[in-house]
Amino acid sequence: MHKQSKRLPRRSLRKNLIFWILLCVLPILAILFAFTALITRSYEGQMRTYAQQMIGPFAAEIDTVLSSALRYVGSQDLDLSCMNPSSQATQLELMSEMQALGDTISNGLSIYTDIDAVFLYNDASSSLWFVHNTNRSYAKNQQAADYLETFFSETEDREHLLGQGYRSFSTDTTCYLYIASEMSQGMIGCWFEEQHLLHSMTKEELPGMLGAALSDESGVLIGPDSASSLPEGGTFSTRTSLTEAPFSITVYWDEAVLFSSFRTLVAAVVFCLCLACFLFALCLFALRRSFIQPLDRLSRMIGSLRKNGFAKLSLEETAPQEIQEVVSALNLMVD
DSSP states (O other), X not given: OOOOOOOOOOOOHHHXXXXXXXXXXXXXXXXXXXXXXXXXXXXXXXXXXXXHHHHHHHHHHHHHHHHHHHHHHHHOOOOOGGGOTTOOSOHHHXXXXXXXXXXXXXXXXXXXXXXXXXXXXXXXXXXXXXXXXXXXXXXXXXXXXXXXXXXXXXXXXXXXXXXXSSEEEEXXXXXXXXXXXXXXXXXXXXXXXXXXXXXXXXXXXXXXXXXXXXXETTSOBSSSOGGGGSOSSXXXXXXXXXSSSSEEXXXXXXXXXXXXXXXHHHHHHHHHHHHHHHXXXXXXXXXXXXXXXXXXXXXXXXXXXXXXXXXXXXXXXXXXXXXXXXXXXXXXXXX
């Protein structure tokens, strides 16, 4: 007695075709989309690095300005006795000495044109006197001078004022960097308005740049929050540290501008993939209609021979030639 082998379930040609399509096509599409996403992230990372590198020359220029101002301030040794109200000199002599001081500082400003103002602070009188750059706003410089005079007079720790290099302060909506150096009767120093330091960079209109500001070592903006006026989403920032001051240049960028060309390319690739999938599905539909459906119909007709007996088979004229030849051969067998 022969043991019958267990028959495995058979799948139709249609099911086999669908199975192999899913097995081959879906992994290919998944790999293509994953590769596209990987390339996109890599490109965006490179563009962020490129955006930060574009700021490098401007940061070097600002460092040069700050370094030159630091050397200028450190090299001055002026007589501040004319600022002392207890001086024995006559009013005319004091005015003449002040004029001489002003001329000396003005000569320096004619060389260091990026400085907004140079100030002199007298310890005895707790008074601050400044000479401003004629290309700058006198009203703003007067506000800055008033702030520093109050700040210096209220601060007893001289090391706190002189031992940390460049420092920052704000008046209303304007932010400044300043440096001070000690002299025999007080201090000499200068200040820069933040936007004047960044002017050479902002006037270039770098592609995608929305704004720039100075920030401290922890990344906090030293002036009014420039990011508050930026659109929500679609932006990123880069930071470039200065070597001559404990600050960084924070620049805000528009992603839509920097990444637009590549994102357009990615969109075109995705569109081509979708179009290829649509054309592939269209080919499968045509294959099903011209090949699988006639085969399925032929299979059902042959299966009905057991119930209805032998009879001539017929298919539509649109059926493939090979299947029609099979039907013709079966009809000849019936005859």
